[in-house]
Amino acid sequence: MAVYTHVSAEALAEFLTRFDVGELVSAKGIAEGVENSNYLVETTQDRFILTLYEKRVAADDLPYFMALLDHLAAKGLPVPPAIKDREGREIHELEGRPACLIKFLPGVSLSHPNVAQARAAGEALGAMHQAVADFPLDRPNSMGFESWKPLLERCGESLDGIAPGLYRDLDFALGDLAETWDRQGLARCAIHADLFPDNVLMLGDAITGVIDFYFACTDIRLYDLAVAHAAWSFDTTGEHYDEAVGNALIEGYSQSFPLSEVEHSAFHDLAVGACLRFTLSRAWDWLNTPADALVTRKDPLAFWRRVKVYDPDLATLLPTLA
Numbered sequence: 164m165a166v167y168t169h170v171s172a173e174a175l176a177e178f179l180t181r182f183d184v185g186e187l188v189s190a191k192g193i194a195e196g197v198e199n200s201n202y203l204v205e206t207t208q209d210r211f212i213l214t215l216y217e218k219r220v221a222a223d224d225l226p227y228f229m230a231l232l233d234h235l236a237a238k239g240l241p242v243p244p245a246i247k248d249r250e251g252r253e254i255h256e257l258e259g260r261p262a263c264l265i266k267f268l269p270g271v272s273l274s275h276p277n278v279a280q281a282r283a284a285g286e287a288l289g290a291m292h293q294a295v296a297d298f299p300l301d302r303p304n305s306m307g308f309e310s311w312k313p314l315l316e317r318c319g320e321s322l323d324g325i326a327p328g329l330y331r332d333l334d335f336a337l338g339d340l341a342e343t344w345d346r347q348g349l350a351r352c353a354i355h356a357d358l359f360p361d362n363v364l365m366l367g368d369a370i371t372g373v374i375d376f377y378f379a380c381t382d383i384r385l386y387d388l389a390v391a392h393a394a395w396s397f398d399t400t401g402e403h404y405d406e407a408v409g410n411a412l413i414e415g416y417s418q419s420f421p422l423s424e425v426e427h428s429a430f431h432d433l434a435v436g437a438c439l440r441f442t443l444s445r446a447w448d449w450l451n452t453p454a455d456a457l458v459t460r461k462d463p464l465a466f467w468r469r470v471k472v473y474d475p476d477l478a479t480l481l482p483t484l485a
């Protein structure tokens with residue numbers, strides 16, 4: 164459940180008068196998602212998504228996210244830009260939170276993507292990377308490689324409450340990765356950084372929307388593909404790898420954006436990095452989400468287990484993966 168901030172009908176009706184979008188007909192809180200409060204808003208003219216930004220999304224970063232969405236939408240990619248009010252503003256305040264009214268896109272996000280759907284997602288990610296070649300803005304990755312060790316230390320020995328020995332194993336894996344991380348100086352660009360199946364809307368095998376750009380940043384282009392690969396190619400426990408789905412994602416990507424030899428050889432390191440990033444952020448949330456919070460915590464070990472596929476040699480040195 165992700166509705167942290169309640170929006171009253173009166174406040175929403177008044178908010179909508181700033182835009183040329185008709186009058187409020189209905190508004191329903193959306194259960195999916197974990198970061199922000201989302202409402203499906205229907206007006207006399209259309210449907211919209213109302214997002215109130217919470218938790219990890221800093222108001223100062225919103226101009227970057229909105230500019231990126233505008234840039235991609237202008238190039239014909241299926242992303243949802245924010246609706247501009249009569250004065251051209253996209254970023255607003257509602258119930259004390261930063262808020263945007265966003266274009267509604269059709270489609271559903273999948274729990275178990277198939278090979279064709281993974282290929283389409285890879286292709287869309289490659290097309291996005293092509294489209295940002297002339298995107299002028301930069302945003303450092305606040306959840307990038309340099310943040311992982313500090314996040315590990317903030318979680319501390321409490322990690323052992325999730326799995327005995329997890330703190331030591333994560334520390335070891337991070338040290339191992341630091342030896343080789345981006346030694347090649349791989350190409351960078353604006354990346355999505357969270358391209359999980361729940362952030363892609365589809366109808367059949369066709370992509371109708373790529374959403375949730377709130378971790379977007381400038382980072383290694385191939386890392387975006389590695390995140391998507393780790394997110395799309397395993398079951399929810401992280402125990403079972405679907406190689407056909409993983410390969411289709413990479414093949415689809417390569418059709419839009421061919422990978423170099425160097426990128427092929429660096430892929431597994433970046434995928435281990437993706438596993439560590441989501442293990443750590445999920446572990447932090449696991450340890451710090453109040454028991455009565457109306458949000459479902461995600462299993463940190465599901466990403467940790469994926470390391471066995473991406474670096475089997477490293478995994479043999481990690482007792483928690485035995």
Ligand SMILES: Nc1ncnc2c1ncn2[C@@H]1O[C@H](COP(=O)(O)OP(=O)(O)O)[C@@H](O)[C@H]1O
Binds near residue numbers: 195198212265
């Ligand atoms: N532009 C959109 N069009 C249609 N549905 C959307 C759109 N944006 C979000 N949603 C719906 O809201 C849900 C949560 O959105 P998301 O951005 O993933 O939230 P969070 O940032 O909290 O993770 C999505 O799973 C989807 O069902």
Ligand SMILES: N[C@@H](CCOP(=O)(O)O)C(=O)O
Binds near residue numbers: 197359361362445461
């Ligand atoms: N995709 C991340 C969590 C971020 O949540 P999202 O709903 O904004 O995609 C994870 O699964 O750990």
